Amino acid sequence: xxxxxxxxxxxxxxxxxxxxxxxxxxxxxxxxxxxxxxxxxxxxxxxxxxxxxxxxxxxxxxxxxxxxxxxxxxxxxxxxxxxxxxxxxxxxxxxxxxxxxxxxxxxxxxxxxxxxxxxxxxxxxxxxxxxxxxxxxxxxxxxxxxxxxxxxxxxxxxxxxxxxxxxxxxxxxxxxxxxxxxxxxxxxxxxxxxxxxxxxxxxxxxxxxxxxxxxxxxxxxxxxxxxxxxxxxxxxxxxxxxxxxxxxxxxxxxxxxxxxxxxxxxxxxxxxxxxxxxxxxxxxxxxxxxxxxxxxxxxxxxxxxxxxxxxxxxxxxxxxxxxxxxxxxxxxxxxxxxxxxxxxxxxxxxxxxxxxxxxxxxxxxxxxxxxxxxxxxxxxxxxxxxxxxxxxxxxxxxxxxxxxxxxxxxxxxxxxxxxxxxxxxxxxxxxxxxxxxxxxxxxxxxxxxxxxxxxxxxxxxxxxxxxxxxxxxxxxxxxxxxxxxxxxxxxxxxxxxxxxxxxxxxxxxxxxxxxxxxxxxxxxxxxxxxxxxxxxxxxxxxxxxxxxxxxxxxxxxxxxxxxxxxxxxxxxxxxxxxxxxxxxxxxxxxxxxxxxxxxxxxxxxxxxxxxxxxxxxxxxxxxxxxxxxxxxxxxxxxxxxxxxxxxxxxxxxxxxxxxxxxxxxxxxxxxxxxxxxxxxxxxxxxxxxxxxxxxxxxxxxxx
Numbered sequence: 001x002x003x004x005x006x007x008x009x010x011x012x013x014x015x016x017x018x019x020x021x022x023x024x025x026x027x028x029x030x031x032x033x034x035x036x037x038x039x040x041x042x043x044x045x046x047x048x049x050x051x052x053x054x055x056x057x058x059x060x061x062x063x064x065x066x067x068x069x070x071x072x073x074x075x076x077x078x079x080x081x082x083x084x085x086x087x088x089x090x091x092x093x094x095x096x097x098x099x100x101x102x103x104x105x106x107x108x109x110x111x112x113x114x115x116x117x118x119x120x121x122x123x124x125x126x127x128x129x130x131x132x133x134x135x136x137x138x139x140x141x142x143x144x145x146x147x148x149x150x151x152x153x154x155x156x157x158x159x160x161x162x163x164x165x166x167x168x169x170x171x172x173x174x175x176x177x178x179x180x181x182x183x184x185x186x187x188x189x190x191x192x193x194x195x196x197x198x199x200x201x202x203x204x205x206x207x208x209x210x211x212x213x214x215x216x217x218x219x220x221x222x223x224x225x226x227x228x229x230x231x232x233x234x235x236x237x238x239x240x241x242x243x244x245x246x247x248x249x250x251x252x253x254x255x256x257x258x259x260x261x262x263x264x265x266x267x268x269x270x271x272x273x274x275x276x277x278x279x280x281x282x283x284x285x286x287x288x289x290x291x292x293x294x295x296x297x298x299x300x301x302x303x304x305x306x307x308x309x310x311x312x313x314x315x316x317x318x319x320x321x322x323x324x325x326x327x328x329x330x331x332x333x334x335x336x337x338x339x340x341x342x343x344x345x346x347x348x349x350x351x352x353x354x355x356x357x358x359x360x361x362x363x364x365x366x367x368x369x370x371x372x373x374x375x376x377x378x379x380x381x382x383x384x385x386x387x388x389x390x391x392x393x394x395x396x397x398x399x400x401x402x403x404x405x406x407x408x409x410x411x412x413x414x415x416x417x418x419x420x421x422x423x424x425x426x427x428x429x430x431x432x433x434x435x436x437x438x439x440x441x442x443x444x445x446x447x448x449x450x451x452x453x454x455x456x457x458x459x460x461x462x463x464x465x466x467x468x469x470x471x472x473x474x475x476x477x478x479x480x481x482x483x484x485x486x487x488x489x490x491x492x493x494x495x496x497x498x499x500x501x502x503x504x505x506x507x508x509x510x511x512x513x514x515x516x517x518x519x520x521x522x523x524x525x526x527x528x529x530x531x532x533x534x535x536x537x538x539x540x541x542x543x544x545x546x547x548x549x550x551x552x553x554x555x556x557x558x559x560x561x562x563x564x565x566x567x568x569x570x571x572x573x574x575x576x577x578x579x580x581x582x583x584x585x586x587x588x589x590x591x592x593x594x595x596x597x598x599x600x601x602x603x604x605x606x607x608x609x610x611x612x613x614x615x616x617x618x619x620x621x622x623x624x625x626x627x628x629x630x631x632x633x634x635x636x637x638x639x640x641x642x643x644x645x646x647x648x649x650x651x652x653x654x655x656x657x658x659x660x661x662x663x664x665x666x667x668x669x670x671x672x673x674x675x676x677x678x679x680x681x682x683x684x685x686x687x688x689x690x691x692x693x694x695x696x697x698x699x700x701x702x703x
Contacts, residue, residue: 001045001047001061001063002033002047002048002049002050002059002060002061003050003059003060003062004050004051004058004059004060005020005021005022005051005058005059005060006020006022006058006060007022007051007053007054007056007058008022008056009022009327010022010023010024010056010096010323010324010327011023011094011095011096011097011098011231012064012068012070012094012096012097012098012133012135014064014065014066014135014136014137014138017060017062018060018061018062018063018064019060019061019064019065019068019135020058020059020060020061021033021049021058021059021060021061021070022056022057022058023049023056023057023058023072023094023095023096023288024055024056024057024288024289024292024320024323024324025055025056025057025074025076025288025289025292026054026055026056026289026292026320027076027084027289027291027292028057028074028075028076028086028288028289029075029076029077029086030048030049030074030075031048031049031057031072031073031074031075032046032047032048032049032072032073032074032075032088033046033047033048033049033059033061033070033072034046034070034071034072034073034091034127035047035068035069035070036069036070036071036101036132037069038067038069039069039101040069040101040102040132041128041129042128043127043128046073047059047061055320064135065135066135066136066137067134067135068134068135069101069132069133069134069135070094070132070133070134070135071091071092071093071094071127071130071131071132071133072091072092072094072288073088073089073090073091073092074086074088074092074287074288074289075088078120078121080113080118080119080278080301080302081119081300081301081302082291082301083290083291083296083301083302084290084291085112085113085282085286085287085290086287087112087121087122087282087287089121089122089123089124089125089126090110090112090122090125090126090130090282090287091125091126091127091130091131091132092130092282092283092284092287092288093130093131093132093133093228093229093283093284094133094284095229095230095284095285095288095324096133096231096324096327097132097133097134097207097229097231097232098133098134098135098136098231098232098247099133099134099136099232099235099245099246099247100131100132100133100134100207100228100229100232100235101131101132101133101134102129102130102131102132103131103209104131104209104210104228104274104281104283105129105215106210106211106212106214106215106216107129109124109126109129110126110129110130110281110282110283111279111280111281111282112281112282112286112287113278113279118278118279118302119302130283131209131228131229131283131284133232136245136247138335139247139248139251139335139336147333147339147372147375147376148263148339148340148375148376148377149258149261149262149263149339150198150199150262150263152445152447152523152587153447153582153585153586153587154198154579154585155198155199155263155447155523156196156197156198156199156518156523156524156525156526156575156578157197157198157199157201157265157450157523157524157525157526158192158195158197158199158200158201158525158526158528159201159203159452159455159456159525159526159527159528160183160200160201160202160203160528161202161203161222161223161456161528161550162178162179162180162183162202162203162205162237163178163179163222163236163237163546163551164178164222164528164529164550164551164552165182165183165188165528165552166178166179166182166183166185166188167551167552168548168551168552168553168554168555169182169185169187169188169552169554170554170555171185171187171188171554171558172185172187172188173185175239175241176239178237178551179237179238179239179249180233180237180238180239180246180249180250180252180253181239181241181244181249181252181253182239183200183253184252184253184256184257189256189257189260189262191568192260192262193260193262194568194572195526195531195568195571195572195575196571196572196574196575196576196578196579197262197526197575198261198262198263199262199263199264199265199339199340199377200257200262200263200264200265201265201266201267201342201379201525202264202265202266202267203223203224203267203456204223204224204225204227204234204266204267204268204269204344205224205233205234205237205250205266205267206224206227206229206230206231206232206233206234206266206268206269207227207228207229207232207233207234207235208221208224208225208226208227208228208229208234208274209226209228209274209281209283210226210274211226211274211276212280212281214544217476219475219476219544219545219546220544220546221543221544222542222543222544222545222546222550223456223543224267224269225269225310225344225543226269226273226274226310227268227269227270227273227274228273228274228275228283228284230268230270230324230325230328231327231328231331232246232247233246233247233249233250233336234246247336250336251335251336251337254336254337254338255337258337263339263340263377264337264338264339264340265338265339265340265341265342265377265379266332266338266340266341266342267341267342267344268328268329268332268341268342268343268344269344269345270314270316270325270328270343270344270349271307271308271313271314271343271344271345271346271348271349271384272308272310272311272312272313272314272345272348273285273293273312273314275311275312276310276311276312277303277304277306277311277312278302278303278304278311280311280312292315292318292320292321293314293315293318293321294312294313294314294315295307295312295313295314295315295353298353305353305386306385307345307348307351307384307385307386307387307389308345308348308384308385308386309385313348313386314348315353316349316350316361316362316363317352317353317361317362319362322362322363322366325349325363326366326367326370326373329341329367329373329376330370330372330373333372333373333376334372338376339376339377340376340377340378340379341376341377341378341379342379342380342381342402343378343379343380343381344381345381345383345384346380346381346382346384346391346395347382347383347384347386347388347389347391348384348386349361349363349364350363350364351384351386356387356388357388357389357391357394359394359395359396364395364396368396368398374398377400378398378399378400379399379400379401379402379450380395380399380400380401380402381401381402382394382395382401382402383404392404392405392438393435393437393438393439393441396442397442397443397444397448399448400447400448400449400450400523401438401439401448401449401450402450402452402455402525403431403435403438403449403450403451403452403522405431405435405438406431406435406449406451406452406520406522407451407452407453407454407455408423409423409427409428409430409431410423410428410431410453410513410516410517411423411453411464411513412427413425413427413428413653414509414512414513414516414653414696415464415465415509417620417653417654417655418655424616424617424618424619425611425615425616425617425619425620425621425622426616426617428622428651428653429603429616429622429624431451431520432516432519432520432521432624433446433520433521433590433601434446434447434448434449434451434520434521434522434589435449435522436589440589445587445588445589446521446522446586446587446588446589447522447523447587448522448523449521449522449523450522450523450525451517451520451522451523451524451525452517452524452525452526452527453513453514453516453517453527453530454527454530455525455527456527457541457543458482458483458540458541459536459538459540460527460529460530460534460535460536461510461513461514461527461530461533462506462510462530462533462534462535463535463536463537463538463539463540464513465505465506465509465510466493466494466495466496466497466506466535466538467494467495467538468494469494469538470482470483470538470539470540470541471537471538471539472538472539472540472541472542474539474545474549475539475541475542475543475544475545476544481541482539482540482541483540483541495537495538496535505696507563507567507675508673508674508675508696508697509696510530510533510567511567511570511673511675511697512653512673512696512697512698514526514530514531514570514571514574515574515671515673515698515700516651516698518571518574518575518577518578519574519577519578519581519584519649519700520584521584521585521586521590524578526571528552529552531564531567531568531571532552532553532554532557532564532567532568533563533564533567534552534553536549536550537549573671574671577670577671577700581626581647581702583626583646583647584626584647590626594627598627599627600626600627601624601625601626601627602624602625602627603622603623603624603625604622604623604624604625604663605619605621605622605623606621606622606623606650606658606659606660606661606690607661608623608660608661608662608663620652620653620654621650621651621652621653621654621658621660621693622651623648623649623650623651623660624648624649624650624651625646625647625648625663626646626647626648626649627646646663646665646702646703647700647701647702647703648662648663648667648700648701648702649698649699649700650691650693650698650699650700650701651693651698652693652694652695652696652697652698653696654695654696655695655696656695657692657693657694657695658693658695659690659691659692659693660690660691660692660693660699661689661690662686662689662690662691662701665703666685666703667685667686667691667701667702667703668683668684668685668686668701668702668703669683669684669685669686669691669699669700669701670683670700670701670702671699671700672693672697672698672699672700673697673698673699674693674694674697674699676694677692677693677694677697677699683701683702686701
């Protein structure tokens with residue numbers, strides 16, 4: 001029934017000759033291909049793969065067709081303390097599965113080991129309920145191979161969850177809410193375009209398996225950082241419409257995003273798998289070749305290195321594991337229309353068990369030389385919990401990195417001025433101009449710094465100014481999970497408030513933080529819902545809350561006088577101002593001490609004099625003056641971001657109003673975060689000199 005076929009490509013490949021199956025398992029003794037009916041519940045045939053070439057088992061099924069459901073049983077020794085966990089009683093998912101049938105239900109039937117004795121192999125067969133793959137045809141991509149489409153200085157990221165973005169959206173048909181198709185709806189993309197978003201950054205969309213612990217509590221891993229299928233779109237975000245598949249609906253969504261001139265980035269998790277630690281389920285790679293795919297502890301190979309905090313780490317130092325990751329990335333870029341990737345816990349991908357993090361690691365080198373992937377947008381989360389796991393600023397040129405120090409500094413500057421741990425003007429200025437200490441080296445640009453105030457992991461912007469403590473009780477961990485004390489400014493009232501003064505101050509602080517983010521040099525990233533004032537009721541670790549806690553509340557957002565509409569309009573104005581002000585989004589580092597008349601930044605006290613060391617240490621207010629030159633292009637013929645008029649950003653994080661002496665020039669007020677000073681109908685002459693800047697606010701003017 002099976003001819004030898006070929007050892008490449010890996011996975012199940014449909015051709016006019018049938019389906020070729022190839023799977024990497026160099027330590028296995030034999031592998032059975034198991035064929036099922038279309039439901040995946042009834043096993044119909046078992047066939048031994050007839051050939052093994054260089055550790056790849058393979059075989060060609062001439063009768064194989066699109067839609068065939070299959071999985072594997074892998075034979076080999078059971079010796080956990082030697083790193084071997086073969087168990088043919090457990091059906092295994094192909095790591096290259098393009099579409100996955102079934103769902104892991106958290107039962108102990110998925111355990112490869114005996115629940116009563118982890119050193120023994122469990123003999124119960126889980127075939128009817130195990131995860132399987134469905135053979136799919138190669139997609140004919142409707143768009144060119146994925147590559148970044150937005151100029152670096154123009155990019156505005158928007159981190160969102162596919163389900164949460166539209167689950168409650170009244171402008172999306174009910175049957176499409178919470179799906180890929182729902183995200184592609186005009187009402188959704190219209191809103192994002194009005195905001196000035198250029199790049200959608202989706203939280204994980206690769207097929208996941210929720211942890212047993214969460215399932216037993218009736219919860220799920222809503223965020224999706226428990227991947228088990230690196231080629232398969234998560235089917236829970238598929239509408240199920242006839243004539244579509246999860247993959248086709250995702251591709252259609254990507255096309256809709258591209259039709260708006262926007263980019264699509266996905267958050268990918270290649271640092272660990274859903275099989276968790278030594279007590280976790282055997283779903284795929286653990287049973288295929290455990291010692292190949294995972295970093296095992298050298299002192300006891302029954303245990304896993306846990307640099308992720310989730311129980312295991314994939315070993316990208318192994319060429320075949322690196323191949324899996326690279327093949328997956330190319331699949332999403334070339335066949336699914338993805339323009340870039342945000343890499344979760346990225347140092348693990350470049351860590352050697354002996355040498356630690358290496359900026360020239362095989363993974364980073366492979367990306368750099370790849371003709372497709374090197375042109376995509378590459379964003380690192382530059383930390384993990386392993387040894388030497390914090391690597392901000394250490395990824396190669398071409399990479400962007402989430403900058404948590406920017407986040408912490410801006411929170412400390414705007415929200416903690418009355419506390420001992422406040423951030424000072426020097427820290428503010430350093431982060432406002434793209435964190436040169438971390439990024440001004442090796443030819444890296446200021447845009448390498450992904451600036452953010454909030455992200456999925458932590459408080460929303462509304463909650464940041466409303467809560468001092470986390471409120472994660474619904475997560476089932478007695479409020480022990482997530483970051484603890486907010487160290488923020490809740491305006492004297494914990495949680496929601498009807499006090500007009502409290503609400504006004506919270507609104508002022510949100511606007512100040514958003515303005516700082518959008519006007520800083522670097523790449524700004526907004527968290528979905530912050531423009532609506534979305535609250536998670538103080539939950540700063542809502543990873544398992546697939547409900548109204550995390551679903552964006554759109555009701556009332558379209559009413560012109562609603563708080564959500566006003567805040568969204570303010571964000572849109574900020575994005576427009578950023579586009580109008582090339583000085584604020586320069587792709588080059590500004591000179592620290594520019595010559596008179598040369599383009600550069602000047603830091604001024606409110607009285608107009610240059611800042612002194614004491615001012616940097618003790619002050620709470622300054623003015624940032626961007627000067628410009630007469631040139632209009634750099635040596636590449638592109639706008640170098642240093643022309644377009646002079647710009648003045650007046651910053652006052654203190655508790656008292658401040659008067660700023662204006663530099664010489666005909667200044668026009670463009671925007672103020674204090675509503676009472678915010679001009680309507682565009683820029684207008686700034687008549688008052690000195691200019692008034694209220695407490696906890698900033699004001700922007702231009703010549």
